[in-house]
Amino acid sequence: MNDFQIFKNIQNHIVLNEVEKLQIIASFSVIDIQKKQQILEQGKLCKRIYFVESGSLRAFNIGVDGKTSTIMFAVKDWWITDMNAFVKKCPSLFYIEALETSKVVALEFDALERLCETVPKLERFFRILFQNAYIREQQRALQSISMTTDQRYRQFIMNYPAIVQKVTQKQIASYLGITPEFLSAIKNK
């Protein structure tokens, strides 16, 4: 049981005893995903939040004009979901797809809420998790309005070296909101 990466992740912020670990493990399911398999479809309900035990995933939106925009990547030890759709139980704005063979731990919304009642200190863990997610997105928002694309690309490879190794240039371009040709021109400069 202690082999699960998710316990290491949670215990970065709170201490769990064996009973609490059992309660947590009873709440989640482990899912093996093949490369390119989707665990969330745009327009469908988003019932789960996922923790990446191994492998890597990508969340992306396809616009009415057919343009693909990458919302986020998630590698081992990351959490990923369409937070809005997950919390508000509304249709998802994006797909989540495995970039390679991956293993995730999935938690449903109601199971998460019940778990927080059974193990109240998990509220603290999720408070810190979402606090950090908020920080990441607040900084991304600042970068997207204040930095040049060149600076944003360099910031991305500096912040997320583990992700850069797993993804294509086309995917990085769609994360930055630019064309692959523009990214290529930046890299050649």
Next chain:
Amino acid sequence: MNDFQIFKNIQNHIVLNEVEKLQIIASFSVIDIQKKQQILEQGKLCKRIYFVESGSLRAFNIGVDGKTSTIMFAVKDWWITDMNAFVKKCPSLFYIEALETSKVVALEFDALERLCETVPKLERFFRILFQNAYIREQQRALQSISMTTDQRYRQFIMNYPAIVQKVTQKQIASYLGITPEFLSAIKNK
């Protein structure tokens, strides 16, 4: 004491008794701010998270090129801080300034942590607060890479009608990461 807007805000998600309200009130300070007065300076430590009792504020970054980028606005019933600088105790990336005479409730980081120990259900409140802040920023990130500026402007006025009434066109332009001239061209279309 029950006149404080902050208690209504917290009680959207958890129930507080009178003792808990007293414990919370003992942890925060109330600050009156004049129009254009700054409660956070870029490059300085960000010691507090603020809740807006009345008035309105704006968080903005000034780049090395002198360009102003608006990170967020906060009106009555909103929380505002440089989350990264607040949590990690590092220099702030932005200024926070009052757009008009305002009243805020300020909580220091250590007081917040202590308060969560004394009133553990506040962990739940802050979990939901940051969960919603994360949702807001995740959607903003998606919009910034997938939508045209025209669509982003329309989304902004639709999402935040209370803010639109308080801010200048120049400030909205700096929130969208465009020049005031470009915003004016969009509006004239």
